[in-house]
Amino acid sequence: MSSGGGTEVLFYHLERQTLEQVLPGLVERTLERGWRAVIQAGSPERLAAIDTLLWTYKEDSFLAHGTRAEGHAEHQPVFLTTDDGNPNGAGVRFLIDGAAASDFKGYTRVVCIFDGHDPAAVEGARVQWKAAVTQGAAVTYWQQTEAGRWEKKA
Secondary structure, eight states: OOOOTTOEEEEEEESSSOHHHHHHHHHHHHHHTTOOEEEEOSSHHHHHHHHHHHHHSSSSOOOOOBOTTTOOGGGOSEEEESSSOOTTOOSEEEEOTTOOOSOOTTOSEEEEEEETTOHHHHHHHHHHHHHHHHTTOEEEEEEEOTTSOEEEOO
16 A cells, blocks of 8 residues: 555545535645645536536636646646546645545645535545545644634544
């Protein structure tokens, strides 16, 4: 098995906000650090919804991104996919809606965002947690406070 050493794997447990409310801010912070991102969704339908979200989540702003349909993946700061490729050389991989990584190696961070109200999503996150630990990644668990801030719990 590959070593994920050097990779941070962060688990974000959604309880108070939806993925649509949380993901754009996390991606913005990723880009502010000078990192590229790849977002892996669990289905083509969810990928299409995230594609629309990143163009429209703010009236006065958007997050530039691309998909396989647009081509030129290597030029995209954020690339959306349903597979485990990394065509834009991203340092950060977001796993959403049940998407799973088989290998955590090669990323600065892998961010697994899961819905705490969905038992299947919680179980999927547990499987990813075990895989990340097995591969030697540094794993942390984050939960939102009543005020909406993310707090490290483990």
